[in-house]
Amino acid sequence: MTEKFPSVVPVIVEEEAFMYPFMIAPLFINSEANIKAANKATQDKNDLIFVGCAKSNPSDKALEEKFYDVGVIGSIVRKVILPDNRMKILFQGICKGRILSLQSHDPLEAMVDVITYKDYDHDKTNAILEILKEKVGSLANVSQFFPPDLLRAIEDNSDPNRIVDLVASALRLKKDQSYKLFANDNTEERLLDLIDLVMEEIKTQKLQKEIKSKVHSKMEQVNKEYFLKEQLKQIQKELGVDKQRDEEIQEYTQKLSAIEPFITKEIHKEIKKQIERLSRIHQDSSDVGILQNYIEWVLDIPFGQYSQKKLSIRDVEKQLDADHYSLEKPKERIVEYFATMELLRLRQTESKETKGTILCFYGPPGVGKTSLANSIAKAIKRPLIRIALGGLEDVNELRGHRRTYLGSMPGRIVQGLIEAKKMDCVMVLDEIDKVDKSMRGDPASALLEILDPEQNTNFRDYYTNFNIDLSQVIFIATANDTTTIPPPLRDRMEFIAVSSYTPQEKEQIARNYLIPQELKKHALKPTEALFTPEAIKLIIEKYTREAGVRGLRRALASIMRKCAKKILHSSEEKALKEEGKTKIRRQRKIHITADNVPEFLDKIIFEIDPIDQEDAIGIVNGLAWTSVGGDVLKIEAMKLKGKGNLKLTGSLGEVMKESAYIAHSVVKSRIDEEVLIPKKKKPKEGKIYQLYDIHLHVPEGATPKDGPSAGITMATSIASILCERKVRCDVAMTGELTLSGRVLPIGGLKEKLIASYKAGIRTALIPEKNYQRDLKDIPTEVQENMEIKPVRHIEDVLEVALVP
Known part of the structure; x- marks a missing residue:
């Protein structure tokens, strides 16, 4: 290509810096002269263009002096027209060139020749080149001018002029410095000049690093002084800063000192650390509220505070x-x-x-x-x-x-x-x-x-x-x-x-505790609402459904409210206002009796149904435990023509179903052994339990039931149906049954017996183990009014429960 030169080519003047032959770079052109030169270059056959660099402050100079006479000869690889009369070209450098003379101003063209380098001493040049590479390595350690790829390219290259161009392009040189290196055709001088520039840059970078370190240290010192000044009351006063923070921290410290004898070192260390952190943190920080909340919470814990009253x-x-x-x-x-x-x-x-x-x-x-x-x-x-x-x-x-x-x-x-x-x-x-x-x-x-x-x-x-x-x-x-x-x-x-109360206990609690307390709550005097013993008993039996007395208290409170309303609405009483207080001239007595209780309480609730008055076949009184006390469940059985199957209803759990199957098997075995003898025997047709299906039902089918304690009750009901013998209506029972017919102990005996007493049961059958160990826990009132019999085997149960 050098044979074509000297030659006339279009000229583009770049504003920023010198281009180098090894560069492929995009150039954005917005001046009209440069756009015309680019268009001219793409129209020519050789497609070459010269890219030079503009001098600093060229406005008052002639055209020839506005840009340097050296630059890069290359070609335009791609050209794109952009909006706003701009153009983007992709320029590929080929070789260095020098302007010999300007040929045209519109478009700008010049006679250009290729720059060639003089011969040089290779040994001397290589020695100087090693020094340059060493200095470039030192500069790379203190600056970010040389990425690893560029350092590798410098190290692998053997052309000294190419190395000078690579290093010069990486350094942030002034235009005059770049021009001196660019235009010089003496290789040794170029190397020595570049070494001087690199050493100067090394000193500059070290100085900047030292200055940054000093500035950082100075900033830390300033910050430290700032926080110290913030903690000084006098400085706060001069700066007009609120003293509340210091007063709060002092208060926290005093509280910590007060509780220090009563806390461990771990607690003291944690609280003190947070107080010190609060004192150092800036008052506008978002952590201030979190720290203050924590310190106030922990200092409110009553360390060392104990009741003075001694136990008695x-x-x-x-x-x-x-x-x-x-x-x-x-x-x-x-x-x-x-x-x-x-x-x-x-x-x-x-x-x-x-x-x-x-x-x-x-x-x-x-x-x-x-x-x-x-x-x-x-x-x-x-x-x-x-x-x-x-x-x-x-x-x-x-x-x-x-x-x-x-x-x-x-x-x-x-x-x-x-x-x-x-x-x-x-x-x-x-x-x-x-x-x-x-x-x-x-x-x-x-x-x-x-x-x-x-x-x-x-x-x-x-x-x-x-x-x-x-x-x-x-x-x-x-x-x-x-x-x-x-x-x-x-x-x-x-x-x-803490188990259920008997009706007698509830009467005493109502009379001695609940009524006086509710009278006081409703501002009534004892003479204004008078309860008869019969009324209290009726409220307990008919208007409450519970093991405790909470419902009874609510019922009494309802009566008290109606009493207060009657007193205030009475036409015979007039209120007088004296000294801001309202007094009643004449008090009215309200008697609550068994006859007028329905006037105060409008809904009757039976906790336990009374027992049937007549003996019946297949209906047995069973005793159950619930979360609100005991209950009496009437277990019913019915026989239907079938093949000896057992059907269960009543929302029974798995354990209760198993108890029913055990009871069915025990009764059948007693019939086989002729311990139980059906009244209507039909030996030709087989055993009676083979002729009938048994349907066993536990009432209140919507209520889930489970547990083994209804075993003997179910067996008694099945035996009554198959043998067609009536069950005593005044007998209730509870106990788990085994396949061998033994009666095992159960839980909740006290609640169950209280429930049977409330229902009017005269005789209760309980497991012998419970009789021996739990009878002392049964209220005296229940024991005196009921006959409690221990049973060991199913035969003992059937002997008492079934009517001969």
Whole structure:
């Protein structure tokens, strides 16, 4: 190609920097002269163009002096017309060139010749080249001018002039410096000049790095001084900054110092760390509110705060008797519990047994489980905190939320301590049998640590992030059904049964407790609402359906409201206002008797149906336990012509169905052994149980029923049907039956016998084991008015229940 030169080619003047022969680069052209030159180049046959570089501040110079006379000769690979009269070309450099003379101004063309380099001493040049490569490596370590690919290209190339162009293109040189290197045709001089430029750039880069380091250190020092100044009260005053932050931090520090003797080093370290962090953080930071909330929560925990009242079992006994009628066994166990605690205190023992036991009152709703806990707290003069666990399924509700979560707060246990303001409060865990489990954890597992005397000395709340001693808290749990409590949690507690009340006990509770309390709540005087014993008995028998007295209290409250309304609406009474108070001139007495109870209570509810007055075939009184007390279920049987099958209805569970099949088999075996003899024997037709299907039904079919305790009741009903012998209507029974005919013990005996007493049952058949071990728990009133008979085998049951 050099044979074509000198030659006339179009000229493009680039504003930014020099182009080099090895470059393929896009050029954006917006001047009219450059666009004309590009168009001219694409029209020529040789398709060559010269790209030069404009000089700095060329406006007041002649055209020849506005750009340098050296540049790159190359070709236009691609040309694209852009909007706004602009053009984009892809330029490929071929060789260096020099302008000899301008030939045309429109378009700009010049006579151009190729630049060639003079001969040079290869040994000397190579030595200088090694020095250049060494300096370029040093510059690459302190700057980002040379990417790895460029360094590799410099290292692998052997042409000194090409290396000079590569290094020069990477350096950010001024136009005059670039021109000097570009235009010089002496290879040694070019190398030496470039080495000087590289060494100068090395010094510049090192100096910039040192300056940046000093600036960074200075900024850190300035920030440190700023925070120190922020903590100085005098500077805050001069700058007009609010002093509230310092006062709050000082208050937090004083509170921490006050509780320091009562907390562990771990707790002190954690709280102090957060206070110091709050003092350093900028007041506009988003973490300020989170830190303040945390510090205020943990400093509100009543470390070292205990009740001054000493334990006294006499006070406990007195308070329990004043608040509760009957419940002798639960009250006795509570007094024993506090007697142990008082004895340990008097003898100043430090045994681990001082941690005590967790009591759990269980029984039907409304029998006074939570009220017992209230009486305990009142007797020992400690605050009472109630934590409702019913339906709880998030373990963080008990353990607290970690501070990384938005809106986090301590768990209910720590919040309870803060609310009580004492570390030895009485904490009632209500409905512990209704704790649920979900994807958010198992709260029952957290309760293991809370209720275990060996572990709750170091209970860890996720929010506080330190251990808290709960050993002085008196935990009392309540439950309706202990079978739903997980076994590991059951193992931590001692259960005290609070069972159903007899009608006589309910009468005493209503007269001595409920009526006086409701009179006071409704602002009535004892002389204004008078209940007759018959009225109280009628309300209990006909208007309540429960094992406890909660429904009875609601019924009495309803009567009180109507009494208050009658007193205020009476035409004989006029209100007088004296000194801002309203007084009644003449009081009216309202008598509540058995005759006028329907005027106050409009709906009669029978808890247990009275027994039938006549003996019947196939109908047997069975005794059942429910969550609201005992009940009497009339189990019915019917025989239909068939093949000896047994059909069961009444929403029975699997265990109860198995009991029915066992009862059917036992009765058939007794017929085979002729212990039971049907009245109408038909030996030619086979056994009677082969001729009939038995349909066994347990009424209230919508109510699910399960359990083995109806075994002897079902057997008696089947035996009555097959033998056509009537069952005594005044007999009720309960007991599990085995295939061999033995009667096994059952649970809930007290509730079942109270229910049979309420229904008017005269004779109750119970397993012999229950008779021996549980009869002492049955109320005296029930034992005196009923005949309770122990049975060991099914023959004993049939002998009493079936009419000869």
